[in-house]
Amino acid sequence: MPTSPTLPDGPWQRAARGAGLLRAAQVRPTIFAEMTALAQQTGALNLGQGFPDGDGPPSVLAAAQQAIADGVNQYPPGSGDPNLRRAIAAHQQRHYELDVDPDTEVLVTTGATEAIAAAVLALAGPGDEVLTLEPFYDSYAAIIGLSGATHTTASLQPTPDGFRLGAGALQQAATERTRVILLNSPHNPTGAVLSADELAAVAAVAAERDAIVVTDEVYEHLTYDGAAHLPIATLPGMAERTLTISSAGKSFAVTGWKIGWVCGPAELVTAVRSVKQFLTYTTGAPFQPAVALGLDLESGTGPDASWLTDQAVSLAHRRDLLSAGLQAAGMTTATPQGAYFVMADAAPLLTGPLAGAGIGTGAELCRALPELAGVVAVPATAFTSPGSTADLALATWLRFTFVKSEQTIAEAVARLARLSA
Numbered sequence: 001m002p003t004s005p006t007l008p009d010g011p012w013q014r015a016a017r018g019a020g021l022l023r024a025a026q027v028r029p030t031i032f033a034e035m036t037a038l039a040q041q042t043g044a045l046n047l048g049q050g051f052p053d054g055d056g057p058p059s060v061l062a063a064a065q066q067a068i069a070d071g072v073n074q075y076p077p078g079s080g081d082p083n084l085r086r087a088i089a090a091h092q093q094r095h096y097e098l099d100v101d102p103d104t105e106v107l108v109t110t111g112a113t114e115a116i117a118a119a120v121l122a123l124a125g126p127g128d129e130v131l132t133l134e135p136f137y138d139s140y141a142a143i144i145g146l147s148g149a150t151h152t153t154a155s156l157q158p159t160p161d162g163f164r165l166g167a168g169a170l171q172q173a174a175t176e177r178t179r180v181i182l183l184n185s186p187h188n189p190t191g192a193v194l195s196a197d198e199l200a201a202v203a204a205v206a207a208e209r210d211a212i213v214v215t216d217e218v219y220e221h222l223t224y225d226g227a228a229h230l231p232i233a234t235l236p237g238m239a240e241r242t243l244t245i246s247s248a249g250k251s252f253a254v255t256g257w258k259i260g261w262v263c264g265p266a267e268l269v270t271a272v273r274s275v276k277q278f279l280t281y282t283t284g285a286p287f288q289p290a291v292a293l294g295l296d297l298e299s300g301t302g303p304d305a306s307w308l309t310d311q312a313v314s315l316a317h318r319r320d321l322l323s324a325g326l327q328a329a330g331m332t333t334a335t336p337q338g339a340y341f342v343m344a345d346a347a348p349l350l351t352g353p354l355a356g357a358g359i360g361t362g363a364e365l366c367r368a369l370p371e372l373a374g375v376v377a378v379p380a381t382a383f384t385s386p387g388s389t390a391d392l393a394l395a396t397w398l399r400f401t402f403v404k405s406e407q408t409i410a411e412a413v414a415r416l417a418r419l420s421a
Contacts, residue, residue, distance in 0.1 A: 030138055031382035035366065044370035045412045047322075048378040050188070050340040050401040053408060056253035057304035060294040064257075067286035078281055079273065080108025080261070081288035087295040088261050094299065095220075096231050098239065104266040107273050110283040111258035112218045112247040117143045118275040119214045119243050119262065120180060124149040128179035133165065134390040135383030137188050137216070149179070155390040156190055158334045163190035163343070165198045170205045178209045186219035186229060189383050189399040190343050191336020193227040203235045212268065213242045218260075219339040221251045221308045224316040227337035233264070243268050248291040250340070251308060257287040315340070315402065318409050322402040325413025329373075330420040331398075340403040343380060347396040353420050362398045374415045 032049045039046035055061060079085065085102040092098040100106055109115040116139065124130050126148035132140050134153035144151040154169040170181075183202060185194040194202075206213050213232055220229045233242040247260035262272055297304050323333045323342050330353060331344040346365050354372075359365050363379040370376055380397035384390045402409060 031378055032138075035376050035378055038367070038370055039376040042370040042374070042376075044374045044376045045404075045408060045415065046376045047400045047402075047404065047409075047412055048366075048376040050403055051255045052253040052403050053405055054253060057294060057297065057307045059297070059302060059304045060252055060254070060290050063293045064286050064290035067289050072286045072289065074285060075282050076108075076285045076288055078277055080106070080282075081285075081292065084108055084259075084261075084288045084292040084295075087292040088263065090299075091295045092244075092263060096234055098231065098233055098244075098263070100263045101266070105263055105269055107262045107269050107276065108283065108288065109245075109260045109262060109276060110280045111249060112216060112245050112260040113139055114258075114276065114279055114283075115245040115247075115260050115262040115272065116140070116182070116214065116216060117146075118272045118279060119245070120144060120147050120149070120182065122271040122275045123212055123214070123268075124179045127177065129175060129177045130180045130182055131170070131173055131178050131211075132182045133184060133187065134385065134388060135189055135380060135394060136182075137184060138382055140182055140184075141385065144182075150177070151385070152178070153385060153388065153390065155388075155393070156187070156192055158190075158343070158345075158393075162334050162337055163187070163192040165192075165194065165201070167201070170202055174205045174209050174211070176209065178205075178211050181206055181211050181213045182216070183213055183232060184216040186217075186223060186338025188219065188339050189341050189378075189380065190334065191339045191341055193223055193229060193337040196230060199230060199232050199235060203232060203238050206241060207237060211241070213238065215242060215244050217244060217246045218250045220246055222312055222315060222340065223338040224312065224319065225335075225337060229338065240265055243272065248287075248294060251311075252291070252294045253311070254287075254291075257284055257291070259284050259287050259291045318402040318404070318406055321406065322400060322409050322413065325409070325416055326400065328413070328420065329416040340401050342400050342402060343397055344400060345397050349419055350396060362394070362396050365396075366398060373418050375412050 035048035085106040088106050089100045089102040092100050120143050124147050128149040129152050130144045130149045131152045134155050152173050154173040156163040157166050223229050233239045233244050243264040245262045249255040326333050326344045330349040331346050333344045366377050366379045377398040377400050380394035
């Protein structure tokens with residue numbers, strides 16, 4: 001049997017091996033692979049992983065096909081197609097009145113995930129702390145662990161108005177070692193859209209600790225019930241200390257294209273580029289001009305010009321359909337103001353209709369749910385640190401996605417009704 005290569009013995013080699021093993025141990029297997037495999041094995045409806053079961057704007061899809069036919073199939077510039085960088089800069093100005101130089105302050109990445117990874121690796125390391133909200137998207141903990149930095153968190157709290165950032169929570173979590181605040185709004189998994197007051201509290205902590213804010217804004221156009229996404233870079237004094245990250249995947253229902261970007265001060269973008277060039281260097285040549293067209297759609301009069309607003313209206317309807325079904329099945333829900341997901345507390349089920357089933361946690365229920373109801377969800381504890389306050393508080397919570405067709409959600413709701421029978 002072949003053996004893994006080893007470093008020659010020596011003090012620094014042994015230290016490198018130890019550091020590598022330690023960092024790898026901090027990276028947990030992704031829950032999405034397990035739950036998606038469970039859906040495939042059982043034929044259950046997959047409301048666990050957040051990807052649409054429909055395609056994006058026809059004109060954007062056609063633009064990618066045309067780019068392939070036109071031979072746009074080799075490496076694009078490392079910083080991204082110039083037309084895409086221009087479209088990103090125009091988008092930031094049009095929506096948020098943020099002025100960014102497409103040549104020096106915009107970098108195209110392989111999805112937002114790579115942008116976040118490159119930013120954390122560029123800005124934080126051993127001895128530093130990276131502060132996130134909790135629960136958090138699972139890749140955050142993994143990349144912070146790989147960077148060698150320490151992951152600290154401030155908990156979001158469930159309220160009648162959805163999950164909210166408690167007063168002083170971030171202030172209590174930040175220390176003199178906080179180097180980066182990794183902020184996600186609209187938020188995955190809770191659907192919270194941070195208010196101006198909540199963002200001001202984040203900005204105050206960043207200024208006090210002289211921290212860089214790295215924002216994950218991939219759901220920026222998916223907000224509901226009048227909630228509006230406000231980038232923290234628009235707050236006074238924050239543009240110079242913020243890296244704003246987004247992507248096309250969620251906005252245009254093309255999650256497999258993996259076209260993301262990061263905007264911010266030239267020196268910070270340069271730091272991210274220095275890492276990104278050794279991760280993927282460049283990405284998705286034929287998809288970049290298509291995304292550029294997508295970002296410019298709303299400024300035109302074509303048939304897809306209203307795609308972003310139409311998608312948000314449709315998703316709000318599907319959110320309401322799923323939320324009502326979860327409540328009818330015996331769970332309580334926290335109404336999301338944005339993103340793709342509904343968080344539901346299964347505690348009433350576990351102490352009621354399922355009390356004799358030997359299921360005590362959300363994770364156990366998720367593994368049993370395909371057999372019980374033919375549906376797959378993700379436990380909220382996949383987005384928490386083991387043993388943390390949030391981990392304990394969300395032990396019976398599940399995350400369901402509503403970014404599926406209305407027909408799929410209606411069928412899932414009908415199946416989930418079995419739980420309360």
